[in-house]
Amino acid sequence: MESGRTSSIVSKDSFTERSSLRSESFSEGRDLESFPETGCLSIIVLGASGDLAKKKTFPALFNLYRQGFLPSEEVHIFGYARTKISDDDLRERIRGYLTEAKETSSGHSKHVSKFLQLIKYVSGSYTDGEGFQLLDKEISEHEISKNSQEGTSRRLFYLALPPSVYPSVCKMIRSYCMNKSDLGGWTRIVVEKPFGKDLNSAEKLSSHLGELFDEPQLYRIDHYLGKELVQNLLVLRFANRFFLPLWNRDNISNIQIVFREDFGTEGRGGYFDEYGIIRDIIQNHLLQVLCLVAMEKPVSIKPEHIRDEKVKVLQSVLPISFDEVVLGQYEGYTDDPTVSSDSNTPTFATVVLHIHNERWEGVPFILKAGKALNSRKAEIRVQFKDVPGDIFKCKKQGRNEFVIRLQPSEAMYMKLTVKKPGLDMSTIQSELDLSYSQRYQDIIIPEAYERLILDTIRGDQQHFVRRDELRAAWEIFTPLLHAIDDGGLKPVPYKPGSRGPAEADELLAKSGYVQTHGYVWIPPTL
Numbered sequence: 001m002e003s004g005r006t007s008s009i010v011s012k013d014s015f016t017e018r019s020s021l022r023s024e025s026f027s028e029g030r031d032l033e034s035f036p037e038t039g040c041l042s043i044i045v046l047g048a049s050g051d052l053a054k055k056k057t058f059p060a061l062f063n064l065y066r067q068g069f070l071p072s073e074e075v076h077i078f079g080y081a082r083t084k085i086s087d088d089d090l091r092e093r094i095r096g097y098l099t100e101a102k103e104t105s106s107g108h109s110k111h112v113s114k115f116l117q118l119i120k121y122v123s124g125s126y127t128d129g130e131g132f133q134l135l136d137k138e139i140s141e142h143e144i145s146k147n148s149q150e151g152t153s154r155r156l157f158y159l160a161l162p163p164s165v166y167p168s169v170c171k172m173i174r175s176y177c178m179n180k181s182d183l184g185g186w187t188r189i190v191v192e193k194p195f196g197k198d199l200n201s202a203e204k205l206s207s208h209l210g211e212l213f214d215e216p217q218l219y220r221i222d223h224y225l226g227k228e229l230v231q232n233l234l235v236l237r238f239a240n241r242f243f244l245p246l247w248n249r250d251n252i253s254n255i256q257i258v259f260r261e262d263f264g265t266e267g268r269g270g271y272f273d274e275y276g277i278i279r280d281i282i283q284n285h286l287l288q289v290l291c292l293v294a295m296e297k298p299v300s301i302k303p304e305h306i307r308d309e310k311v312k313v314l315q316s317v318l319p320i321s322f323d324e325v326v327l328g329q330y331e332g333y334t335d336d337p338t339v340s341s342d343s344n345t346p347t348f349a350t351v352v353l354h355i356h357n358e359r360w361e362g363v364p365f366i367l368k369a370g371k372a373l374n375s376r377k378a379e380i381r382v383q384f385k386d387v388p389g390d391i392f393k394c395k396k397q398g399r400n401e402f403v404i405r406l407q408p409s410e411a412m413y414m415k416l417t418v419k420k421p422g423l424d425m426s427t428i429q430s431e432l433d434l435s436y437s438q439r440y441q442d443i444i445i446p447e448a449y450e451r452l453i454l455d456t457i458r459g460d461q462q463h464f465v466r467r468d469e470l471r472a473a474w475e476i477f478t479p480l481l482h483a484i485d486d487g488g489l490k491p492v493p494y495k496p497g498s499r500g501p502a503e504a505d506e507l508l509a510k511s512g513y514v515q516t517h518g519y520v521w522i523p524p525t526l
Ligand SMILES: NC(=O)C1=CN([C@@H]2O[C@H](COP(=O)(O)OP(=O)(O)OC[C@H]3O[C@@H](n4cnc5c(N)ncnc54)[C@H](OP(=O)(O)O)[C@@H]3O)[C@@H](O)[C@H]2O)C=CC1
Pocket: 047, 048, 049, 050, 051, 052, 053, 055, 081, 082, 083, 126, 159, 160, 161, 162, 163, 164, 165, 192, 193, 194
């Protein structure tokens, strides 16, 4: 394995102190700022009392700390929210979410306690200056205590908040909490999706944030871009001769990008009902995956080169035809008291996109996402066309497929036809399988948030959404979303624990997907 500092995949036993937060992986091609970073680092989690903060943000920070990426002599963490609680109350709220694999319980609790001591809580409002002045004072005290030279300290603000408060919070940060000068220090803002509700609101939000901060200071996080197999897509496509000649309309029949969850909105009904599955999953997570599957080879692996190509793909997507959309809502969704009883919000959607360019003309990209379905998984399924001149008459067994399983059980496998072992000359579907748990037994795959927060500290924007990308993404979905919001398109009911509406499978078949019968991929066990 590479040294821990250069790799974001860590060995199961590693607990090495890393003194630098600079990325060295793929460093030759990267475009990272070049000043030395010596000042102390303050990470401020706004909305620290909330769901995301406790389930994702603090655990990701803990894992970075545990692996030595957040040395206690440099880093301090602040929680900020309106709720009036003490430092210890916040620590107790998050303690139970800090988990780590394969460590003795005494080793674990030692790390947890030390980590929790790095956290301080400040209570204040999101709309007036008083709380933010207090926050600034606390951060400055920490910086002074670390002998950080003025202007060299680094401040990372993580907005784990509902998007409705982003504008006022950003204004407060700009007015009261910026790093005072720029002698190598910085102020960066991480904003969570959804970035707006449609094209207009997103543009308004972008303009507002754009007046307060420069684009290099803004990190629009989409945690799917931090998943191991999503990060592998460009390597897979552009570092393997196998795929180069095949990855196009001549060979590929259709591509599915699928997200399934086997639970419903679970305590987030109020949020979800305002947004729905398209804004929650498809317009961001699945569309980002589509970009990486469909984009042309970038000039280099510099973040801007990659993001330039993603924007081009998005701009080549044709307007969505409503005939190629199936919406669903699971039965019982409106029983949640925070959901309106006559809600039209889809909890399931299949949407077919078409990319109007030389590589993809005629290849449907089928994006499917649903809550309360029969399984939990996310995958990309590339289905190839039939083999012309099928001398083995094996068509009935199914087509070649290349499946990238993003989660759970990260894997990629190729479904292919082989001779059935034995004396007979017959064929059977089998697979070439790269299952990560089997192939990389010594490695723990980092959580997406862990990786992305590290990127924000390192100043690497590759895995974050650029403003023009966001605009192009909203352009694709806004007409459909408005039609749903206006009641012009209605979701069909489906049973919780099912595959979703039958109409979605019909749309899949209409789009050219050929179901393989009698073959099931079984994740290998050790
Ligand atoms: N939870 C998740 O799994 C995921 C969440 N996200 C995104 O992360 C962000 C935060 O999500 P989540 O933690 O679930 O949200 P929460 O509803 O838990 O809100 C976070 C905190 O914000 C404050 N808050 C809540 N509602 C309001 C309001 N109307 N006005 C002002 N402050 C409010 C509360 O703190 P207080 O009252 O103490 O100030 C709350 O603890 C959202 O943008 C969400 O879309 C993205 C991916 C997954």
